[in-house]
Amino acid sequence: MAFDFLVPVKDKVLAHSELLPEQSLGKNIHVHTEKDGLPVFAHADVAIFGVLESRNAFEKKTELLNVDEIRIQLYRLMMGNWNSTIIDIGDVEEGDTVDDTYFVVKEIVAGLLEENIIPIIIGCTQDITFPTYRAFDKIKEMVNLVSIDSRFDFGEDDELISSHSYMSKIITDKPNNLFNFSNIGYQSYFNAQEEIDLMERLFFDAYRLGDIAANLELTEPVLRSTDIVSLDLRAIRACEMGLSKNFSPNGFTGREICTIARYAGISDRVSLFGIYEGENSHQAFQMIAQIIWYFIEGLSFRIKETPTSKSEDFTKFTVPTDTEELVFYKSHVTERWWVEVPSILPEHTKTNSVALLPCTEGDYLDACNQNIPERWFKAYRKGFN
Numbered sequence: 001m002a003f004d005f006l007v008p009v010k011d012k013v014l015a016h017s018e019l020l021p022e023q024s025l026g027k028n029i030h031v032h033t034e035k036d037g038l039p040v041f042a043h044a045d046v047a048i049f050g051v052l053e054s055r056n057a058f059e060k061k062t063e064l065l066n067v068d069e070i071r072i073q074l075y076r077l078m079m080g081n082w083n084s085t086i087i088d089i090g091d092v093e094e095g096d097t098v099d100d101t102y103f104v105v106k107e108i109v110a111g112l113l114e115e116n117i118i119p120i121i122i123g124c125t126q127d128i129t130f131p132t133y134r135a136f137d138k139i140k141e142m143v144n145l146v147s148i149d150s151r152f153d154f155g156e157d158d159e160l161i162s163s164h165s166y167m168s169k170i171i172t173d174k175p176n177n178l179f180n181f182s183n184i185g186y187q188s189y190f191n192a193q194e195e196i197d198l199m200e201r202l203f204f205d206a207y208r209l210g211d212i213a214a215n216l217e218l219t220e221p222v223l224r225s226t227d228i229v230s231l232d233l234r235a236i237r238a239c240e241m242g243l244s245k246n247f248s249p250n251g252f253t254g255r256e257i258c259t260i261a262r263y264a265g266i267s268d269r270v271s272l273f274g275i276y277e278g279e280n281s282h283q284a285f286q287m288i289a290q291i292i293w294y295f296i297e298g299l300s301f302r303i304k305e306t307p308t309s310k311s312e313d314f315t316k317f318t319v320p321t322d323t324e325e326l327v328f329y330k331s332h333v334t335e336r337w338w339v340e341v342p343s344i345l346p347e348h349t350k351t352n353s354v355a356l357l358p359c360t361e362g363d364y365l366d367a368c369n370q371n372i373p374e375r376w377f378k379a380y381r382k383g384f385n
Contacts, residue, residue, distance in 0.1 A: 002107030006049065006090040008034045013071045025086070025293075026075025032090040045084040046296060047117045048074075049108070050091035053101040054124035065124045066280050067091060073289035080293075082300045087117075102131035109135035109272065118299070119272050120292055126153065126276035127166040129230040133178070136227065136271075142179035144225055144269075145170070148260060149232040150187040150209070150248060152195045171202075180382065182222050184260065185209045185235045185252060203382045205375065209235075209250065216259050221358035221375070223260070224267045224336070230274045231261075233288070242283025254287055258294040265298020268305070305331055307338045307356055319367040326376065328364045329356070337361055341379045355379070 009031050017026035029048075030039035041047075050067035054060075071088070092108065095101040105121075109132050112119045121128065129147070136143045147153065147167070155165020170178055182205040188196070199206045205222065212218055223229065233241065237251035252260070264270050273295050278284050307329035309316040317328040327340040340354040363373035 002104050002111065003038060003089070005092060005095075005104045006032060006038070006108070007093055008032045008037075008090050009071065009088055010068050013068050013075070016072050017075050020075060021078075023078050024075060025077050025079055028079050028086070029075065030085070030087045032088060038089060039087045041087070041112075041115050041117065043085050044087045044115070044117050045299065046086045046120055047112050048086065048088045048120045048122070048292070051101070051105055051121055051123040051128050052091055052093050053095075053098060053105075053128065055094065055098050056127045057125045061124060063280060065122070065278050066285070067122050069280070069282075069285045070122055070278070070288050073285045074292055077289060077293050080297050080300060082296065084296055084299050086296065102128075102134075106131040106135045110138065113139050113271060118270070119274075120295065121272070121274040121276075122278070122288065122292075123274060123276045124278075126230060126232050126274075127169075128276060129228070129274060130166045130169050130173075132230075132272055132274055133170055133228060134173075137175065137177060140227065141177065143177050143227045144180045144182070145178060145228045145230065146182045146184060146222060146226040146264075147230045147232065148184045148235050148252075148257075149230070150185060150235050150251060151190045151232075152183055152186060152199060152206070153232075154195050154198060180204065180225075182226065183207065184219055184222060185212055187248070187250060190248075203378045205378065209252070212260075213252070213256060216256060216263075217360065219260050220263045220266075221337070221360055223264045223270060224358040226267065226270060228272045228274070229264045229270055231257075231276065231291070233275065233277045233284070236287070240283075241279075241287055242281040243279055246277075246279065254290070257287075258290055261291045261294040262298040265295040266301050267298075268302045303334055305334065305336065307331065317364065319364070321367060321370050321372060324372060326367045326372070327354075328359070328367070330361075330364075337364060339363060339367075339373070339376055341376060 020026045032038050052064055092104050109119050153167045155168050184207050186206055187209050235251050236257050238247035240254045307314045313332050314329045319326045329338045337359045338356045339359045341357045342354055357379050366373050
């Protein structure tokens with residue numbers, strides 16, 4: 001089994017945990033140790049593991065990411081008012097080839113998903129997103145992916161898969177199970193105009209850093225409709241990470257990225273959270289630990305909602321426009337919004353059925369002003385293309 005390839009958490013980390021207070025994460029996480037083996041998976045909600053593969057890094061790594069130091073910082077944090085059962089299953093080391101590592105990662109993720117356990121992956125490089133995407137092959141027919149990244153990572157047509165080109169591999173690899181891709185936080189000067197045009201042609205969604213920083217709530221409906229979240233830590237500005245090399249002076253602040261991580265946790269659809277491209281500094285270790293903390297914090301607020309006009313928990317709004325009649329729903333419990341989209345999404349196989357697309361109150365107000373929301377238009381075009 002692929003789980004046999006997992007390396008236990010180092011004794012150094014366990015020794016640090018012994019000195020922690022009872023309320024700390026380190027005293028409440030069930031850990032894979034040399035002595036006791038893998039923790040029991042039954043009733044686990046979240047499984048943390050590291051992937052120490054970096055051979056496909058675009059910028060070659062001079063040293064491996066020190067996942068143990070990230071664990072030490074994570075274990076020191078205090079538990080929230082959570083009901084989540086958290087396990088730490090150790091690390092996947094480099095295989096004989098990169099493809100060997102990919103296979104092991106894919107099998108581990110697939111095994112966790114089958115047990116309804118959410119993997120939190122700490123990976124050296126973002127190309128690990130590819131095997132995590134392939135892990136859904138037997139789980140879901142179609143998958144949505146969100147990348148929090150300053151770049152789209154399409155790379156060149158003839159470029160082998162790397163941390164800057166893994167999206168090209170995902171788009172072209174068979175079977176093609178990717179339904180939608182959204183980028184949060186791209187910075188225009190890092191992306192060729194051809195890549196921006198490709199995003200438009202494929203009806204993918206892209207949100208500039210400035211737009212998101214001005215209104216973080218824009219990310220909530222995007223994350224509410226995705227299965228995989230892949231975070232490139234280089235989307236965070238250098239001063240926040242205590243780093244300069246390979247990091248940009250512009251990017252998300254620590255507060256902003258933790259808010260986005262919390263939204264990802266709250267989403268009742270997100271099934272995998274990957275954190276990639278970290279480098280070794282004490283401040284970066286703390287940042288990664290706090291991002292993970294906020295994602296788990298979000299999990300504790302998950303509420304599964306399915307809007308329907310018959311439920312008293314929702315209000316239905318019908319908005320006539322010049323070209324379409326849009327139907328919105330608002331939850332009285334969470335105050336979240338959805339809009340109906342005529343679609344042939346996998347969950348709605350009849351052509352005349354509708355899909356419910358997460359949206360914002362701003363989309364509803366735009367429709368009231370006779371402006372069809374862009375997210376509705378893209379979803380509509382994708383459904384019938």
